[in-house]
Amino acid sequence: MNLLYWLDPWEFSPTVVIALLLPAILFVRGARKANVSLARRVSFWFGLVALYVALHTRLDYFFEHEFFMHRAQHLVLHHLGPFFIALSYPGAALRAGIPLSWRQRFVQPALRTPLVRTLLDVVMHPVVAVTLFVGLIYFWLMSPVHFVAMLDWRLYRVMNWSMVIDGLLFWWLVLDPRPASPARLSPGKRVLVVIAAIPPQIILGAFIFFTPHELYPIYSICGRAFTWLSPMRDQQIGGLLLWIPGSMMSVIGALVALRHWMRLSARGRLRGEQRAKIANATNAAAAKSASSTAAGHR
Template sequence: MTLLHWLSPWEPSPTFVAVFLSFSVLYLRGTRRQHVSLDRQLAFWLGMAGIYIALHTRLDYYFERQFFLHRLQHLVLHHLGPFLIALGHPGAVLRAGMPVRVRQRVFNPFLRWPPVRYLLNVLLHPVVAVVLFTGIIYFWLASSVHFIAMLDWRLYRVMNWSVTVDGLLFWCLVLDRRPAPPARLSPGKRILVIVAAAPPQIVLGAYVFFSTHDRYPIYALCGRALVGMSALRDQQLGGLILWIPGAMMSAVGALIALRHWLRLSARGRLRAGTRGAQLRRMSRWGMPSSR
């Protein structure tokens, strides 16, 4: 089989292609209008490539028919892909790529529209962000919900889109490298949010790994892609993927957020009162300060 065969979609989605191409074109236009370092561009395109491969290639056939491969798919959609895109800090670049009239007459007024502002304030509240980031994994992995989602192609797409959008919101929130304001969260809060998201994922991964019965019979019903693998082995591998790589991503994210905090502090871009409060909160969690 050729590379083109694997890159061709198992279930074509014109909506995904339109969204993917729109963001790609905007980013390319933006890089022509403002300087973007090579490492930021590389992170953005690697993240975009990961999301494309996980959503719109022949591999989707296997993601639908093997639990641990499905967990790998969601590791990319919810963690790795959005994480890399957020590392590229693409917000200003995408905005610069918009035509001036569209930015002034459509995009900016849309963001200032009270319902949109209220919705973003709710979704990007630190407590809500943690609950959504972990809760969406719990929801789609509930046995009854997962069974229906893997049978209904419409719910399957909703599931994949929801974890991708949630991952982008979460990682862009906590990997913001700016001081607050204009960033929504202070550097210390970003670290705490990332740390708070790790334990629920570890607990769920361990629960799936140590389960002694097949919690996801849909894969046996539809036929596993890897015929020789037992249901429990498949489930154990999926639990490990949820357990270990997910927790590792949180650890890496916390270190990057801490690096941003130290950089801002070294450059004197943190207000004194805010910085003191952050240091006190960090000390309660037993984390190192920037002093």
């Protein structure tokens, strides 16, 4: 078996192909116009390829037949892939990849509609963003919900895509390198948002790890890919994946957000510092004007 064998999809999905191929084409078209650095290009392609591997390769068989493999899949879909895509900050390149006439005729009017603006305002609210990010993990890991999702292929795909979309929204919000305007949140709030997502992941991962009985019997019912691995050991490894790597990704996200905060502060681009600079410049100009006027009177 070679690499091509593993890249062959377990179940072909045109939705996955189109959903990943479209941003790839736009990024290729726009990266040259937007002057995207090599590091950002590598980050974008790593994230996109990671999503493809987790969604559309032969590994999907193992994701469906081992709990710890399923958790590894969602670690990629919800954390790793979206994290690196957001870290590349590809917005300018993706916009540049869309033909100008399409942007003016379709994209910009669509983004200005009240429905889209209201929806973005809601899902990008810091409290809602954290609740969705953590809540989706809890929801899909509820034993009855998980049981049905792993049996129904339609619900299985809804589960996976919900993790991808939410991951992209969350990390895009948290890793935005810009100051509070035009960014939705101030740098300090971005750090707090990602830190707030850490404890619930630790709690759920520890609960799954320490539970003394099988929480997800669906894998035993449908047949396990690794017959040498006991159900409880499989469950414990899955809990650890949520507990440690999942939480560590959030810690790394907090460090990146903190780095953006320090960089913006060093450049004087934070809102409070900008106001202080303007006030200082105004006071200095006023003082200079007053001294010039006094000198003229003398």
